[in-house]
Amino acid sequence: MNRFNFPDLGIGVGLRTVHFSHILGSQPDVDWFEALSENYMDTGGRPRYVLEKVAEQYPIVLHGVSLSIGGTDPLDFDYLRKLKSLARAVNARWISDHLCWTGVSGRNVHDLLPMPYNAESLRHTAERVRIVSDFLETPLVVENPSSYVEFATSTMTEWDFLASLAEESDCGLLLDVNNIYVSSFNHSFDPNVYVDAMPADRVVQVHLAGHQNHGTHIIDTHNDFVIDEVWKLYGRACARTGDVSTLLEWDADIPDFPTVHAEARKASAFRSAGSRESGVGGRKAAELRPPTPDSRPYSEGPYAAV
Amino acid sequence: MPQSDLALAPLQEWMQAVVTHPSDVYEAADAAEIAVDDVILPSRTLQPIQRVGIYHGMYMLRMIEALTVDYAAVAQFLGEHAFEHLVRDYVQQFPSRSYTFNRLGDSFPEYIASSSLKRRNFLHDLAVLELAMTLVFDEAEAEPLPADAIASIAPEQVADARIIPIPALRLLALDYDANEAFQAFREERPMKARRQKSWLAVHRRDYGVYRMPLTREAFVFLEALVARQTIGSAIETFHRRFRRFPAQSDLFTWFRDWSAAGLFTAIEVE
DSSP: OOOTTTOOEEEEEEGGGGGHHHHHHHHOOOOOEEEEEEEHTTTTSSSHHHHHHHHSSSSSEEEESOTTOOSSOOOOHHHHHHHHHHHHHHHOOOEEEEESBSSSSTTOSSSSSSOOOOHHHHHHHHHHHHHHHHHTTTEEEEEEOOOSSSSOOSSSSSSHHHHHHHHTTTEEEEEEEEHHHHHHHHHOHHHHHHHEEEEEEEEEEEEEEEEEOOSSEEEOOOOOOOOOHHHHOOOOHHHOOOOOOEEOOSSSSOHHHHHHHHHGOOOOOSOOTHHHHHHHHSOSSSSSOOOOOOSSSSSOOTTSSO | OTTTTHEEEEEEHHHHHTTOOSSOOHHHHHHHSSEEEEEEBBOSSHHHHHHHHHHHHHHHHHHHHHHHTHHHHHHHHOHHHHHHHHHHHHHHHHHSSSSSGGGGTTHHHHHTSSOOOTTTTHHHHHHHHHHHHHHHHHOOOOOOTTTTTTTTTTTGGEEEEEEEEEEEEEEEEEOHOOOOOOOHHHHHHHHHEEEEEEEEEEEEEEEEEEEEEEEEEHHHHHHHHHHOOOOHHHHHHHHHSSSOOHHHHHHHHHHHHHHHHHHHEEEEEO
16 A cells, blocks of 8 residues: 555546547446546537546546656646546546646646656655645646657756656646556666666555657557566566556557456466455446537537538 | 757757757758757667657647647548648647647647648638637536526516527637538548638537537627626617618527527526
8 A cells, every 4th residue: 555545446548538438338347447637628529428427436546747847837727626626526546647837938848758867856846746736635646758858967866856856846646657668768768677666655546558669769659469578577566565556548649448358457477366445336227318429529410411 | 069068948949840850850950050860879770860750750740749739620622631731730830738739739720821721711611620629628617597597587687688608619700601610521421612601600518519600690699698698788789780770580599499409507687
């Protein structure tokens, strides 16, 4: 158990639009879902309806991509207010985002841009994590990114930076073992050293995903099955953390839900049986509303054609 | 010389400028105030310019992908190359300033109208339609009035009644038949830029987005209602526009169809 007493939710799957109808219709035996915060903050349409329905049946964790915790623009409190409101609406078990920045001078590049790892950026990021955690009234959970560059201004390793950040800001950690593998390939370090350096009692969650290896570098695409080396890293991480909430991300070339779920369930081989939070996930007696068409973002009405 | 003392803020400004530069990464590097090799370290396989080039390449792909989702018919009509060129120029003038991609395309129709594209007036109308669909898709949900609610207003109160529209409703008056073009796109038929005045209600019902063609008369009356005029005032607006009152049968048909479509959420009687 982590020091924040965030529960082990078991093995979850990222909630994706293409699976909405399947999830509402068949209520799959999934332990929990992770929802991308920004996809649900500004909509009163079908995505928000589906998320709230899913939240009635399954534990939800919110995972963001636009907090820009390492950015040098001021924190966006309008964003944080909406995030907090959404978290309350779906009873989010915790809120996570990435160790990165997403833009400056009011712009959003919509990418998880890497940080230089040095004393200045550590001080800057730790202060912002503390402010965000205070505002959200829950410890922010910070994920290690995958990256393709290293900066000349870095004076410490990413794992030392992350461990120090967690200590100084008292945040939780979302350990993405695929990201560790991707970055270890791109930056030529031993991924086992990274995993071993993580403060195990701060690891709240683990991410798994697939990637694309281009020979000279790896891109973190989330479009494939998890490779064996990443499963080994996952096993190494679990040996340190004990059973920990685990989630498979699949964001491009997404197969049908049973395929994604089956891939996620492979994580059970590394876990002890029956250890997740009791009474969560799986089917419950309550009926869900019959699914509406979701194969396209817009459905046609009887008067759609002139 | 490696910039070992480059502070965080200027480093981020530098990287954003390189990553979002409209040309290729080599031109982006030439335009930057600090040499790439001074900021980025090489890997065992890639030079610094190649490494930052990964981010540069992905930036424009993401912009194109996001706007292709929102403006799929415009993208289809223009073709891949022309659409990508348009997006490349657009995001220079209207870069994302929101935490969500949903707002990236808000200025796309007006940008198209001000461009030098062939068929830009048609493409503007098509983009206006696609933007309305996106906005309606995300609007707040509101319970629609029962189908018989308007008919049950006491006769002496009808003139002073206000019919409150659902948030997920947009009315469009277009110079081109963008709705037919969009329908053709959906049915994988060739889209035609047919110049023809058209009026449309784009709305959401049961979380599906619908396009309801309107006559000019129905549009004028519904537009007045959506502007929160009372039914009596809306009839006067209609009269001022057409120098006649709407036919009883038309009013009956309109309210019946609009109620059935769930366009209204409340009735206020003064």
